Amino acid sequence: MDAEAAARAYGPAFDAAVAADERIEPRDWMPDAYRATLVRQIAQHAHSEIIGMQPEANWITRAPSLRRKAILMAKVQDEAGHGLYLYSAAETLGASRDDLLDKLHSGRQRYSSIFNYPTLTWADVGAIGWLVDGAAITNQVPLCRCSYGPYARAMVRVCKEESFHQRQGYELLLELSRGTEAQHAMAQDAVDRWWWPSLMMFGPPDDESAHSAQSMEWKIKRHSNDELRQRFVDICVPQAEALGLTLPDPDLKWNEEQGRWDFGAIDWDEFKAVLKGDGPCNEQRLTQRRTAHEEGAWVREAAAAHAARKQARTATEREGAMAR
Ligand SMILES: [Fe+2]
Ligand SMILES: [Fe+2]
Numbered sequence: 001m002d003a004e005a006a007a008r009a010y011g012p013a014f015d016a017a018v019a020a021d022e023r024i025e026p027r028d029w030m031p032d033a034y035r036a037t038l039v040r041q042i043a044q045h046a047h048s049e050i051i052g053m054q055p056e057a058n059w060i061t062r063a064p065s066l067r068r069k070a071i072l073m074a075k076v077q078d079e080a081g082h083g084l085y086l087y088s089a090a091e092t093l094g095a096s097r098d099d100l101l102d103k104l105h106s107g108r109q110r111y112s113s114i115f116n117y118p119t120l121t122w123a124d125v126g127a128i129g130w131l132v133d134g135a136a137i138t139n140q141v142p143l144c145r146c147s148y149g150p151y152a153r154a155m156v157r158v159c160k161e162e163s164f165h166q167r168q169g170y171e172l173l174l175e176l177s178r179g180t181e182a183q184h185a186m187a188q189d190a191v192d193r194w195w196w197p198s199l200m201m202f203g204p205p206d207d208e209s210a211h212s213a214q215s216m217e218w219k220i221k222r223h224s225n226d227e228l229r230q231r232f233v234d235i236c237v238p239q240a241e242a243l244g245l246t247l248p249d250p251d252l253k254w255n256e257e258q259g260r261w262d263f264g265a266i267d268w269d270e271f272k273a274v275l276k277g278d279g280p281c282n283e284q285r286l287t288q289r290r291t292a293h294e295e296g297a298w299v300r301e302a303a304a305a306h307a308a309r310k311q312a313r314t315a316t317e318r319e320g321a322m323a324r
Contacts, residue, residue: 007031018219023149026092034218037211038148039095040109041220046086047104047111051285053079055119056128064122071168072125078161085154092150105290113271114197116279123176123183123190129169130243131191131198131236137162138232139202142222151220170239177244184244191240192248199263200271202229230260237261 001009010029017024024030053076060076063069087097103109114132119125140159146152176187203209203225215221223231233252240247251264273279 003032018147021145021147021219023152024147025149033214034220035093037215037218037220038151039090039093041215042086042090042093042151043095043100043103043109044111046083046090046100047109048115049079049083049086051104051111051115051289052132054285054288055115055117055281056125058119059122059125062122063125068172075129075165075168078165082158082161085158086151089148089150089154093148101293105286105293107277107286110275111285112201113274113279114201115285116274116282117193117197118280120193121186121190123173123186124194126169126172126176126187127190127194129165129167130173130239131169131194132201133162133165133169134236135198135201135232137166138228138235142228145219145222147219170243173243173245187243188245191245195248196266196270197274199229199233199266200268202226202232204268204271233261233263 006029011031014024014028014030014034017028024034056072056079057076060069060072063072087100090100091097100109104111114135119128137159140155140162143155144152144159146155173187173191176183178184206212206224206226209225212221212224216224236247237252249264251262253262255262274282277283
């Protein structure tokens with residue numbers, strides 16, 4: 001059956017399943033563009049998880065106590081695990097992991113721009129947990145209801161771990177904020193630097209977002225970028241107050257009529273520059289990723305050789321059992 005005939009035959013069932021809020025599974029027929037959109041989004045998400053390990057891993061050796069070090073190591077390992085779930089989800093769509101990594105390493109696929117900012121002080125670990133993981137949760141909770149089954153299920157687990165990440169960041173900042181004057185200042189400085197980039201994590205404003213409308217129709221996305229950004233601001237304002245820290249936006253104002261916090265203009269020029277590769281750490285992140293990949297080649301080769309030998313052994317045993 002050619003592609004057009006398949007679309008005629010199976011398209012209505014796909015549309016009906018999406019309309020009824022049922023999950024689309026790997027063996028189901030799906031439009032090529034739906035598959036391509038998911039591969040692009042899941043790959044970008046997977047890349048963000050593993051590149052996101054770098055800014056925080058930078059502080060593992062300098063964590064101020066054993067407790068903090070153990071927490072941070074667990075968190076960075078969680079992010080590696082998120083990458084693995086997501087690459088596996090992309091594989092269910094027919095993508096190859098080698099190909100996706102190749103696209104990341106050659107700059108043909110992106111990861112979230114937020115990870116191109118440096119972690120200058122220990123307080124940045126707190127600000128990342130509170131704001132960056134917080135923004136990630138706001139984005140990802142609705143993805144637990146995404147129309148594509150494997151992605152939705154991966155998100156359920158990821159979100160549970162992200163909420164731990166968010167809380168550890170909040171708790172770290174709270175301790176610094178209530179600490180010495182210098183510690184409080186360090187926490188405030190980290191929040192000053194991470195606040196605006198966190199708001200950019202939701203992507204361009206709705207009227208400039210190229211893929212949004214179609215993704216909403218397919219129920220890959222459930223809410224627009226601006227809606228999610230607003231939700232995040234409304235969550236953060238009272239939390240900042242409880243932390244005793246100030247969000248660096250003089251235009252932040254309670255809007256009684258709308259029941260939400262109005263906020264100032266986002267510097268989209270900065271967003272575009274970082275996206276284009278001109279952020280403070282773009283070069284460093286990709287170089288480090290490529291090096292990690294090359295240095296890990298022997299592990300992949302050994303794992304593949306082990307798997308092949310195990311498979312061969314099982315096949316021989318099965319033949320032996322059949323011969324008896
Ligand atoms: Fe994550
Ligand atoms: Fe996280």
